[in-house]
Amino acid sequence: MYIMLQFPTVSVAKTSKLSGFSMDLIHQDSFESPFYDSSVNQSELVERAIFRSSSRLSHLKSLLKLPNNDALLQLHNNAGKEIYSTEAAIMASKGEFLMEFSIGTPPVKQWAIFDIGSDVVWTQCSKCINWFNCFKQTKSKFNPKKSSSFRPILCESLTCQQLGPEINCSGAKRKCKYHLKYDDNTISFGELATETFKLGNTSLPGMVFGCSNNNVGVFQKTSVGIVGLGNGPHSLVSQLQLRNGMGGRFSYCLTDTSNKKERSKVSFGANAxxxxxxxxxxxxxxxxxxxxxxxxxxxxxxxxxxxxxxxxxxxxxxxxxxxxxxxxxxxxxxxxxxxxxxxxxxxxxxxxxxxxxxxxxxxxxxxxxxxxxxxxxxxxxxxxxxxxxxxxxxxxxxxxxxxxxxxxxxxxxxxxxxxxxxxxxxxxxxxxxxxxxxx
The missing domain is CATH 2.40.70.10 (Acid Proteases)
Structure with missing residues (x-):
């Protein structure tokens, strides 16, 4: 059961000269995507999108504590092989549009899912605690040990406490670790930290994100992470609003994959x-x-x-x-x-x-x-x-x-x-x- 409340007006003080910025979004099945597969035909692309939608619905129901009476759709290609297996609820495979950004010093390029239904900024990091507990991804993993701007967050901090029941802390002076578990028995362990993000030409130091290094589940190689634009305290929008003084404003326009003249875009702050x-x-x-x-x-x-x-x-x-x-x-x-x-x-x-x-x-x-x-x-x-x-x-x-x-x-x-x-x-x-x- 979930309750709906009218969202209140919030006053946010200006704390930064950064007023706004815009970025391109790429559909993960479009020809511009780093995961584009020219061998997949139009019908198979629709099947993939339908599977992701069905899986996505089940995921959202679990987060909202609703009964999940809709069985996940199992799709098969012409050879009778399953296109997708059950995937992790927190993984980037459950989304459509990708956002390119860089993380760390020196910066490491990442591709993550643009997701207004998530309140976390998250990416898989190396090295994994156990090699078999991280999913294979085709793009570079971020290694926090090679970044001079990586800062772990401690258990005693308010930022860590905002994780609620997902906290996996063993002492106030220890690093803030999280433990996420979903209805499909997917589990992800990681460490909450701050890092410098670069979105387009905009540098954002001290961004809170999840650095995951122990994942149990079945994942896709195209999975990298998530850029959540929900209203939780750790989402990109909330961090821009409270820490960078941009206000709680963002807009986006999603173009069809066949539209090669116009790219999808997302804008924040004054650019929204x-x-x-x-x-x-x-x-x-x-x-x-x-x-x-x-x-x-x-x-x-x-x-x-x-x-x-x-x-x-x-x-x-x-x-x-x-x-x-x-x-x-x-x-x-x-x-x-x-x-x-x-x-x-x-x-x-x-x-x-x-x-x-x-x-x-x-x-x-x-x-x-x-x-x-x-x-x-x-x-x-x-x-x-x-x-x-x-x-x-x-x-x-x-x-x-x-x-x-x-x-x-x-x-x-x-x-x-x-x-x-x-x-x-x-x-x-x-x-x-x-x-x-x-x-």
């Missing part, structure tokens, strides 16, 4: 775009416990045919923003209403897919196919029109709705629905803004 011509906004809601970003979805309409959000309609914060899931998820009753209206509006015969449990509403691909506009109605009168490019996956010779049902009341607003829209988070004033077609 919170309003522009055509912008709409809605109140931001924060989960307790947890450090996640929610808004209130009041209704959905399809070509002006609407219905209320039946589950949780009287509660604030009934849908969660998530950059790590391509699929969006609605409670089953809500999804069934949406699907029923879409079928009536499209007036064509849906084609069920036996290969995917989550792609439930699919049609035969054709060039002149017109998919209805889906409108999300948020609290405060904000109405976001979602066009076909936001709501459809091209899967082989099919077009499938990028929204799936879930048996529990956690609704996710995934990155496919968010694409090609500038989304701004003004944590100080408790607002989320949308500016369509502004990438």
């Amino acid at each position: 775009i919170l309003s522009s011509e055509g912008s709409i906004s809605t109140p931001l809601v924060l989960s307790v416990p947890g450090d996640y970003y929610f808004v209130t979805l009041e209704a959905i309409s399809v070509n002006n045919r609407g219905f209320p959000f039946m589950i949780g309609s009287h509660e604030k914060g009934n849908i969660m923003f998530d950059s790590g899931s391509s699929l969006s998820f609605l409670p089953k009753d809500m999804y069934q209403q949406l699907e029923s209206i879409l079928i009536k509006e499209i007036q064509d015969t849906p084609i069920p897919l036996s290969t995917s449990r989550h792609l439930q509403l699919c049609y035969k691909y054709r060039d002149n196919f017109e998919f209805p506009t889906i409108m999300f109605h948020f609290s405060g009168g904000a109405e976001l029109a979602l066009q076909m490019r936001n709501t459809i996956f091209i899967y082989g010779d099919h077009m499938c709705l990028a929204i799936a049902p879930t048996s529990d009341p956690l609704a996710l607003f995934g990155n496919k629905l968010q694409s090609e829209t500038m989304i701004g988070f003004d944590i100080d004033n408790g607002r989320v803004s949308f500016t369509p077609n502004y990438c």
